[in-house]
Amino acid sequence: MTQINFTVNFNELKEKLLESNLDDILKSTMVLVLHEYMKQEQTDYLNVPSYERSAGRRDYRNGYYERELLMSIGKVPLQVPRTRSGEFHTTAFEKYERSDQSFLLALVEMVVNGVSTRKVTNVVEQLCGEKVSKSFVSSLTEKLDPVVEEWSNRSLSEIYYPYVFVDAMYIKVREHNRIVSKAVYIATGIGEDAKRHVLGFTVDHEENYEAWKDFLTLLTKRGLKAPKMVISDAHEGLRKAIQRVFVGTSWQRCTVHFKRNVIDKLPKKGMQEVKNDFKRIYDATSQEEARKHKNEFIEKYEDNPKIEKAIKTLEEGFEDTIQYLVEPPIRQKFIRSTNSLERLNGEIRRRERVIRIFPNNQSAVRLIGSILMDSDESGQKKKALYK
Numbered sequence: 001m002t003q004i005n006f007t008v009n010f011n012e013l014k015e016k017l018l019e020s021n022l023d024d025i026l027k028s029t030m031v032l033v034l035h036e037y038m039k040q041e042q043t044d045y046l047n048v049p050s051y052e053r054s055a056g057r058r059d060y061r062n063g064y065y066e067r068e069l070l071m072s073i074g075k076v077p078l079q080v081p082r083t084r085s086g087e088f089h090t091t092a093f094e095k096y097e098r099s100d101q102s103f104l105l106a107l108v109e110m111v112v113n114g115v116s117t118r119k120v121t122n123v124v125e126q127l128c129g130e131k132v133s134k135s136f137v138s139s140l141t142e143k144l145d146p147v148v149e150e151w152s153n154r155s156l157s158e159i160y161y162p163y164v165f166v167d168a169m170y171i172k173v174r175e176h177n178r179i180v181s182k183a184v185y186i187a188t189g190i191g192e193d194a195k196r197h198v199l200g201f202t203v204d205h206e207e208n209y210e211a212w213k214d215f216l217t218l219l220t221k222r223g224l225k226a227p228k229m230v231i232s233d234a235h236e237g238l239r240k241a242i243q244r245v246f247v248g249t250s251w252q253r254c255t256v257h258f259k260r261n262v263i264d265k266l267p268k269k270g271m272q273e274v275k276n277d278f279k280r281i282y283d284a285t286s287q288e289e290a291r292k293h294k295n296e297f298i299e300k301y302e303d304n305p306k307i308e309k310a311i312k313t314l315e316e317g318f319e320d321t322i323q324y325l326v327e328p329p330i331r332q333k334f335i336r337s338t339n340s341l342e343r344l345n346g347e348i349r350r351r352e353r354v355i356r357i358f359p360n361n362q363s364a365v366r367l368i369g370s371i372l373m374d375s376d377e378s379g380q381k382k383k384a385l386y387k
Helices: 010-019 022-046 092-099 101-112 117-128 134-142 145-152 209-221 236-245 255-264 272-283 287-301 305-317 329-335 339-355 361-381
Strands: 061-071 074-083 163-175 178-190 196-204 229-232 250-253
Touching: 022 061, 022 074, 022 092, 134 361, 145 361, 163 196, 163 236, 163 329, 163 339, 163 361, 178 209, 178 339, 178 361, 196 209, 196 361, 209 236, 229 236, 236 250, 250 255, 255 272, 255 305, 272 287, 272 305, 287 305, 339 361
Parallel strands: 163 229, 229 250
Antiparallel strands: 061 074, 163 178, 178 196
8 A cells, every 4th residue: 555755845835825826725735745646656666766776676767647637626737657668557546536526426416406417517617617518417427327227126025015105207308309208107115124115117108007017017027026005096007007917916095196086076165074074084093984984974965966976986986095994003104195105206306397308218217216216225214114
C-alpha cells in the first residue's frame, strides 16, 4: 500500500491561498496532493528514488502526460507520471472514483427523485463550475440498468408471501417517434416476516388479461408460490389472470375502491345517514358480522328508489370484498385494500410528473425500478406490521 510523505511546496500553496478564491484553493490543494501521491506510486513501482542508481530498478521515468479530472470541486488538471515501458499505471483515479463517487451518486439520485436532466446539469455547473451535457447525466443513470435488472430477476423463493397486492398505472413513453400510453404492472406482498416487499414490475402495453397473465406467470417463474390471497381492484382481465395462474388462491377485492363505487351510486345530497350505515358493514371483524350488517342495511333502505342502484352494486360485489375477514383481526386492516400499493404508485407518479414523457421504454424501467428498489429496501428496515 502506497505511503505518502507529503513534500508539498508550501510557498506555492501559500501564494495560491493569498491570490485565489476558495474554489481555486481547493483545486490547487487537490492537485498538489494528487501529484505527490502519483509520484510516490511511481517511485514504489520503479523501486528506486529519483536521481539514484539501483540494481533493483524496474524501469525509467519518462516525463508526464496531461489529464483532466472532473470532481465535485470542479475540473482539475493533472500531470500524470509515466515510465519508459508504459507499464506503470497510477491508482489515483481509481481511488478518486471510489472516494468521490458520492457526488456522482447524488446526481443519479436527483434524477431518480424526479429532478429533470436539465436541472441536474445546472446543479453540476453551479457546484463544479463546469458545464456537462445531458448525455453525461444520462450515461450516469444508465449505470443503474444492470442493478435494476439484477433486482428485477432476483429469486422470490426464499420467503413465502401469503398476501400479494397487484395494480397497474399508466405512463407516457416515446416510441418510434410517437407518444404512446403504457401500463406499469406492479406487485407487492406481505411476507411471512410480516413486512412489505416489492415483488416485481414490468412495463407493457394496454392492461388486459394476457398482459396480466404474463406478469403473474413471470413472478411464479422467479419462485413466487401461490399466495393465500391476492388483493386488487376489479379489473376483469386481472381477475381472470389471478384465477388462472394462482389456482386455489382467494381474491380480495379492494374495499376502498368498492366502497367508492357504491357511494358513487348514491344521490349527492341528504345521504349522510345512509353512508354511515353502509360504512358500518366494513367495521366488522368477521364475515358473519359483515353479512349481518349488510342485510340490515338492505332491509332498511330497500324500499327507497334512490338507493336501489347502490344496493344492487353492494349485493353483486359484497362477497369478494370480505375475504380478508377470514384472517386474524390483527392482519385485516393491512390486507383489505390496495392502499399501500396506491401510495407507492403515488411516489412513482410524483417523480414521473417531472419527466412527463419517458424518452424510451428502458428509461421508464430504469427510473421506476430504482424507486421500487428503494421502497423495497425501506420496507425491510421497518418493523413488522404484526406479530
